[in-house]
Amino acid sequence: MHHLSLPHTDQNTQRVLTGDRATGQLHLGHFVGSLAQRVKLQHQYKQTILVADLQGLTDNGHNPNKVSSNILNVVADYLAVGIDPLKTTICLQSKIPALSELTMYYANLVSVARLQRNPTVKNEIANKAFGASIPAGFLTYPISQAADITAFNATLIPVGDDQLPMIEQTNEIVRKINAIAQEKILQECKPLLSKVARLPSTDGQSKMSKSMGNAILLDSTQKTISKAVKSMYTDPNHISIDMPGRIEGNVVFTYLDAFHSDEKFVANLKAQYQAGGLGDGKTKKILEDRLQDLIKPIREARANFIDDKSQLIAILKEGSERSQDEANQVLNNVKRGFGLNLF
Numbered sequence: 473m474h475h476l477s478l479p480h481t482d483q484n485t486q487r488v489l490t491g492d493r494a495t496g497q498l499h500l501g502h503f504v505g506s507l508a509q510r511v512k513l514q515h516q517y518k519q520t521i522l523v524a525d526l527q528g529l530t531d532n533g534h535n536p537n538k539v540s541s542n543i544l545n546v547v548a549d550y551l552a553v554g555i556d557p558l559k560t561t562i563c564l565q566s567k568i569p570a571l572s573e574l575t576m577y578y579a580n581l582v583s584v585a586r587l588q589r590n591p592t593v594k595n596e597i598a599n600k601a602f603g604a605s606i607p608a609g610f611l612t613y614p615i616s617q618a619a620d621i622t623a624f625n626a627t628l629i630p631v632g633d634d635q636l637p638m639i640e641q642t643n644e645i646v647r648k649i650n651a652i653a654q655e656k657i658l659q660e661c662k663p664l665l666s667k668v669a670r671l672p673s674t675d676g677q678s679k680m681s682k683s684m685g686n687a688i689l690l691d692s693t694q695k696t697i698s699k700a701v702k703s704m705y706t707d708p709n710h711i712s713i714d715m716p717g718r719i720e721g722n723v724v725f726t727y728l729d730a731f732h733s734d735e736k737f738v739a740n741l742k743a744q745y746q747a748g749g750l751g752d753g754k755t756k757k758i759l760e761d762r763l764q765d766l767i768k769p770i771r772e773a774r775a776n777f778i779d780d781k782s783q784l785i786a787i788l789k790e791g792s793e794r795s796q797d798e799a800n801q802v803l804n805n806v807k808r809g810f811g812l813n814l815f
């Protein structure tokens with residue numbers, strides 16, 4: 473179902489880093505856009521996953537409970553989908569001070585205009601209706617993300633397509649730092665997009681995301697899943713079964729492409745739908761069955777993990793401690809690059 477085109481040549485030199493804002497539970501968009509890839513990548517590469525609590529604060533500074541209350545939710549979601557803390561380092565952004573320090577160094581190399589041009593930031597600012605009160609931390613979060621990526625010498629970033637502008641900005645910073653240091657102290661990175669790099673919300677209107685309240689969470693009940701699929705946007709002009717229907721923009725087919733493993737079966741279904749004679753009730757039932765099968769084991773595993781908070785904390789603590797040295801070393805190199813190595 474998930475097509476990975478991994479570079480096979482330099483498996484030992486590639487480092488994987490990615491993360492999620494601690495702003496809510498993870499959803500099907502995370503699963504198909506990034507989590508499923510991470511579960512595979514952890515067997516081949518050294519992988520670090522960051523629970524981005526600081527980044528979560530950039531638009532929740534006045535509502536920090538939203539962030540603090542979701543940190544362990546995110547860790548439970550990781551474990552439930554099969555991320556193994558023995559293979560993947562799971563760490564907490566706020567517990568690695570070098571990340572914030574690196575951000576301050578990089579911030580001197582990025583103009584405000586460049587940040588305002590970042591298409592994802594631009595789009596998010598429009599959605600969040602900050603008005604004239606955009607938090608400085610929010611505008612600059614691409615810089616802090618560059619710190620996260622470079623602090624772990626990451627070269628491969630499994631993300632959804634909303635993250636492409638962040639990776640581009642990170643590489644700009646990397647090139648600037650290396651030019652200043654006159655030495656290749658930082659590595660450039662590249663995105664690893666899955667087959668479904670942007671899962672739409674069930675209404676087809678936007679990207680499924682935590683903060684839009686339009687997500688199918690990975691612990692959804694059977695009833696919630698059923699309701700979400702029944703409400704999905706299809707072809708509004710497909711009003712009787714025998715009429716030909718459109719599959720473009722039809723969320724049910726987008727989800728079947730994303731989550732059904734039998735491509736031939738889905739191709740056949742599409743052909744029938746386009747020819748006429750296949751009703752939305754039937755396609756929705758096929759999708760619902762598939763999503764029920766996918767989510768049930770995740771929901772059940774998650775219920776056990778979230779019950780044991782001390783285990784989740786221990787995993788985060790251990791991963792954060794394990795991450796300090798590497799991040800500190802990168803920070804020291806960057807300081808040295810700026811000539812700040814008097815003692």
Ligand code: ATP
Binds near residue numbers: 491668670682684
């Ligand atoms: P928020 O609304 O707080 O920004 P989010 O739902 O966008 O939350 P993030 O924590 O910002 O989630 O994203 C974590 C990772 O999941 C990123 O790599 C992002 O590209 C990916 N991702 C998030 N939503 C989707 C989606 N709908 N489709 C594909 N990938 C996604």
Ligand code: MG
Binds near residue numbers: 681
């Ligand atoms: Mg996001």
